[in-house]
Amino acid sequence: SQQGEEDPQALSIQEGENATMNCSYKTSINNLQWYRQNSGRGLVHLILIRSNEREKHSGRLRVTLDTSKKSSSLLITASRAADTASYFCATDFVYGGSQGNLIFGKGTKLSVKP
Amino acid sequence: EAQVTQNPRYLITVTGKKLTVTCSQNMNHEYMSWYRQDPGLGLRQIYYSMNVEVTDKGDVPEGYKVSRKEKRNFPLILESPSPNQTSLYFCASKLGWGALHFGNGTRLTVT
Numbered sequence: 123s124q125q126g127e128e129d130p131q132a133l134s135i136q137e138g139e140n141a142t143m144n145c146s147y148k149t150s151i152n153n154l155q156w157y158r159q160n161s162g163r164g165l166v167h168l169i170l171i172r173s174n175e176r177e178k179h180s181g182r183l184r185v186t187l188d189t190s191k192k193s194s195s196l197l198i199t200a201s202r203a204a205d206t207a208s209y210f211c212a213t214d215f216v217y218g219g220s221q222g223n224l225i226f227g228k229g230t231k232l233s234v235k236p
Numbered sequence: 237e238a239q240v241t242q243n244p245r246y247l248i249t250v251t252g253k254k255l256t257v258t259c260s261q262n263m264n265h266e267y268m269s270w271y272r273q274d275p276g277l278g279l280r281q282i283y284y285s286m287n288v289e290v291t292d293k294g295d296v297p298e299g300y301k302v303s304r305k306e307k308r309n310f311p312l313i314l315e316s317p318s319p320n321q322t323s324l325y326f327c328a329s330k331l332g333w334g335a336l337h338f339g340n341g342t343r344l345t346v347t
Binding site: 128152153155157162163164165166167170172210212214221222223224225226227228229 | 266267269271276277278279280281284286292295324326328330331332333334335336337338339340341343
C-alpha cells in the first residue's frame, strides 16, 4: 500500500495551544494536501502544498513539506474547540500526465478542550 | 452549485443482494475516486478513474466494481455484498493536480 502515515493518531490539547500533526509518505509526489473531517461527515480541503514548495500558510494553518525526508507537518495555531476534528494528509502521486492519484493516510484525531 | 452527489446516504441490505451506489459530479472533472472509511484505518481507496473508460484498482478493490461510461458518473457496484463491506463510502473528484471534492458519504450496512 502507498498509504501515508500520520502521527500522532490522537492529540488532545487545551484551547489556545498549538497543535502539530505529521505525515510521512513513501514515493515521489506532485503535491501533498491536508483535509479535515468532522465526525462522520465529508472531508473538507484545507491546504495544498506543491513538491517545489517548503512552507505554506492559510489563516491559522501552517504546512511544511520536506521532500528529502518524505514528510509534512500541519500546525494549527491558537486552537479553538471548533478545531476538534480528524485531520488527514493525502499525497498526489506522480504517474505522469496531467494528474495523479490521491492516497490518504489514517488521520490524526484532534480534540481541543475549552 | 458545484458538487459531488452520492446516493443513497444510508443503505441497509442483506448479504448477496446486488447494490449500486451512485456518484455524480457537475464540475467536468476527469478524475474520480471511491474510498471506504473504517475506524482506525483512515480512507482506503477502492477504485479510481483518470478519465472516461479508464479505471484502476486502488488498495481494496475486492468485491467491488466500477464503470466510467461518461465523465460525470462513477457508480460503485457491489455484486454480492458481504458484512465486511459494511462501511462509510465516499466518492470524490478533482481536476488535474488540484483538491478533491467529496460527496457527503454513503453509510452502508450489510447484514
